[in-house]
Amino acid sequence: MSATPSRASVPDWLEAPDDANALAPAVWPDAAGRGDDGVLRLGGVAATDLAARFGTPLYVLDEDLVRARARRVRAAFAEAASRAGTTARVYYAGKAFLSTEVVRWVTAEGLGVDVATGGELAVALAAGADPQRLGLHGNNKLLPEIARAVEVGIGSIIVDSRIEIERVAAAAAERGVVQSVLVRVNSGVHAETHDFLATAHEDQKFGFTLTDAEAAVARIRELPSLRFIGLHCHIGSQIFGTAGFEESAARVVELHARLLPGGDVPLLNLGGGFGIAYTTADDPTPIEQLAEGIVAAVARECAARSIPVPELAFEPGRAIVGQAGVTLYEVGTVKAVRLSGDLDRLYVSVDGGMSDNARPALYGAHYSARLAARTSTAAPALARVVGRHCESGDIVVDAEYLPGDVVPGDLLAVPATGAYCYSLASNYNYVPRPPVVAVSGGSARVIVRGETVDDLLARDVLAAPAVPEESA
Structure with missing residues (x-):
């Protein structure tokens, strides 16, 4: 040996x-x-x-590190957003690790929680999370999951297809409420670790293409039981650097600008995927640098189109608990x-x-x-x-x-x-x-x-x- x-x-x-x-x-x-x-x-x-x-x-x-990371991420995006003249929300991506205790830790540190199933929603609610500070993801949300989310007053549902728009609208109408929704879009940017690939077409199960998203938003705006509050885009996982986020921001802000004549688009959620070190070969970008780079890119794209910077949202999971x-x-x-x-x-x-x-x-x-x-x-x-x-x-x-x-x-x-x-x-x-x-x-x-x-x-x-x- x-x-x-x-x-x-x-x-x-x-x-x-x-x-x-x-x-x-x-x-x-x-x-x-x-x-x-x-x-x-x-x-x-x-x-x-x-x-x-x-x-x-x-x-x-x-526990102390989870809480410290939650505070650090929240502060990094809040400060970067403030410099850009806007505000930022941070949601903990529950799929990374979810238990009632972890939900209590991150919500106590000022974060919302992103859930993707009825089970994850049940865990967050059992932990006492404010439903208004929860977001529901998923490409095939089951009808009972949609009904439960609407019933408890979830803050937002991220819709993933035309069929889902109708399902959420029906659930909200049945309960006599107006449900806030975001539209998930595919920017054509895929980022994994050090590299990113920008393409014109998407071949994946999540979200709408940039072209189809406009029709989806138009349909949401027609439905009295839905309130369109913004766009959502997630480009990948275990990402180092800001290049992929910056490329994606340029495309999504362009869509955001095209939607403004039809009504308000108050929120832009750019997802998560921020990387951590698993071995000595990994050199993750500090969260402050990521926040500054991503927010600055959005601000530049908005300035180029003479539109205000919307409120921003982010969904780190691994970066907090990994x-x-x-x-x-x-x-x-x-x-x-x-x-x-x-x-x-x-x-x-x-x-x-x-x-x-x-x-x-x-x-x-x-x-x-x-x-x-x-x-x-x-x-x-x-x-x-x-x-x-x-x-x-x-x-x-x-x-x-x-x-x-x-x-x-x-x-x-x-x-x-x-x-x-x-x-x-x-x-x-x-x-x-x-x-x-x-x-x-x-x-x-x-x-x-x-x-x-x-x-x-x-x-x-x-x-x-x-x-x-x-x-x-």
Whole structure:
């Protein structure tokens, strides 16, 4: 295991570290660190204590960091908007991670919440969120979901098709209310990480083309039970830099200007997708720089058309909760697999996998990892952290350097798992989903209970105990 790895077996961005115990600041929660005993501490709580108390796998969420990120994002867009002579709303994109407690955190810090299903709406309402500060997304909102949203007085529904316009209008008319709606448009700009692609046509399930959006708005304005309040556009996820947003803003503001002669267009929602660091290769743009660049681009486009800058809205999710999450695993087996030449790769198998983090299997996403219960002076070894599912693609961390003496029983921590890991979790291979624990100020508490095999069996009609019928 001491051979020098062939670069063909290692991602170009991955370099062997001088210290395989070091925590890259951009990747880990701000308050993460090691004590004198070498044990990783999250929110002031030792990882070993967390694992002993709650078991593994375990999602750990730093409450203080979630709240701090929410405040920072809100302030960044508010200040940028103020300089442009307008105001800004920030909605937390609930699909990144949603629980009643997280909703309470972000709403307490001044954010609204963006939900995409009736289930997410139910979570937000159960947390006490103000319905007027919620927005409902989705390309195929079910009729009961639309009815419930209108019934509770949701602040806005983002309509996605001509059929949906009629459905929302009917639900509002039936209840004798006027429902505020935005029209989702495809700007033809797709942004992923460092690059963006601008096209003239769209081939995706979300929204209206820029051409079709005008007819959609005209229809909304004809319906007395609907109030058109603006346009919505989302260009992608895990975006670094402002180039894609600026290109998209030029196109959407042009549509905004064409709609003004027909009536007010008070709001422009430019979505989210702001990137975070998952590995040392990632260099996310500071949110203040993003906010300033995006808002300035909108202001320039409005000035070029001699129209006022509308109120702006944004929907960050990953940027608020992503870095606040760390997943703890216990190592089960370790084996060296011979690659080309004299190179070995350590396969480090953990007690979780694609059921608690589907992103590597779905998107080829890269993560980092470190030993959490100790430090080591062993030389770094090329490793692949894999799960225990019956799939060759069950990979948690595709490539990382870990101390070469990693052994069964070691505690392993994977950072930047706050977004989309719990949200995408499954029961594949009948594995129960882990609990979610919040840490803050040296204390820890469960905010989402973990599942047990009994919980899974309880849903199996033939395996669950029969429920006696009530006597007549």
